[in-house]
Amino acid sequence: MKDLTSRQLSALTALILAVPSGLGVWILEANWHYGLGAFVLFFLGSYLVIMTMFERFIFRKIKLIYKFIYHTKASKKEETYYKYILPQKTLDEVRLDVEAWAQKRKDEIEILKKNEQFRKEFLQNLSHEFKTPVFAIQGYVDTLLQGALENPEVNRRFLEKASQNVERLSRLIQDLDEISKLERGELKLHRQNFIVQDLIREAFETLALKAEQHNITFSFKKGSEQGQIVFGDKDKIRQVLINLVDNSIKYGRRNGNTIASVYNTDGKHVLVEISDDGMGIPEKYISRVFERFFRTQEGRGRDLKGSGLGLSICKHIIEAHGYNLHVRSKEGVGSTFGFSLDVARRERQLTAMDDRR
CATH class of the missing domain: 1.10.287.130 (Signal transduction histidine kinase, dimerisation/phosphotransfer (DHp) domain)
Structure with missing residues (x-):
């Protein structure tokens, strides 16, 4: 019943009214011709009246509701199409819409x-x-x-x-x-092949004096020392690495460690991660660390210099390379920021050839 169209509902209602009327005339007149004629007249009359009521009142209101919902104004041609050609929706379909x-x-x-x-x-x-x-x-x-x-x-x-x-x-x-x-998407990448470990070492050397002031040690995770050649914008990735290493010093603990990890995940991608053993990020703030100027309450309590835009800039740079900057962190344990890059083009070609063999 709930899926009936307006015409079907009108016909069903007219039928319900016409059947007892036709039967009544047949019984009173004792003539089935009169009964049939009365049934047809009642059915047609009731159908036309009920259908007119639906068309002029109920579905006119429904049409106004749809115009309000979709902010549309139909032409006369469209009105004719909607009224006479396009199947009308049931009341239940209107409710769902x-x-x-x-x-x-x-x-x-x-x-x-x-x-x-x-x-x-x-x-x-x-x-x-x-x-x-x-x-x-x-x-x-x-x-x-x-x-x-x-x-x-x-x-x-x-x-x-x-x-x-x-x-x-x-x-x-x-x-x-x-x-x-x-x-605005105006960043132009100048991609080239380079060894990502060399850039990490450059970031370590750039921030060595600052790390010494906090007595923080830089190192590579065991097995990550071997050079991995990647394909990307060298200058922009250098900017990302310097920012991540700088953050590991700012939010790291004194006498702590900053560890770089590099993994060739599947022959096509290289995962780079920078980890610290500092204050960590409370779980409720993890989803917001890449917002502009965002700092946790604990971070604001420290005397930190910087624009507060570093991680947001890093996020956009990595996204321009087609990947995401991710973070894992636990309060009081430390944080790990990481991103992926494409393996160098020549390396990818050799890997594909080895796979085919």
Whole structure:
């Protein structure tokens, strides 16, 4: 019954009304011709009346509901097609469509709420990141203008502090510009073959002094020392590795370790991971670590320099290579960030030839 069309429902209702009417006339007149005639007349009359009611009232309202749902305005030709040619939906199908539309609107509202919350947090974090160096510069300059400029023991130190904050502000602006280009898909990759372990060693050497200050040791996981040739943008992957190693120092523990692991997973892909044994990331924050400016409450408690955009930039760079930047972490144990790259083209060709053999 629930799958009947409006015409079928009208016919069934007319039949229910016409049968007792025809039987009544047949019994009263004792003539089956009168009974049959009465049945036909009642059936046709009831069908036309009921169908008209459906068409003019109920389905007109349903049509308005569909127009509201889909924001459509039909032409006269389309109206004729919808009314006379296209099979009409049953009331149960209309109910399902309305429920699906309502669920879709609900999902959209939830997404908008999340986006609004993200926007508020982003603006708040952006304000904080800009405010810190700007206020510092303002403080140093005001102090110099109020007389400290004449004091040789103070003026140079204050100017150096102001210069450091100017550099921090400049890096922040550069990172914002870069992430804007990445999100617009304007990143152009210059792919080439290179040994990924060599880039990791470069990252270790670049940050060696900073690691010494925290007494953190760099090393390769056993079995990962042998060079793996990959195919990608060397400069961009260097940027990713430096950022991941730098984070392992920032959030690592004193006298800790940063370990690099490299695996050839299937002859076509190389997995690169940077691990630390530091503070780790609480489970509730893991899904948000790649958001712009996001830091955990524990991370905010540390005196950390940087734009807060590093992991977000790394994420976009790895996605531009066709892969994802992933993280595994446990609070108080440490964190591991990793990504995959294509094996060097020549190496892939040789592997394919060996597989065919």
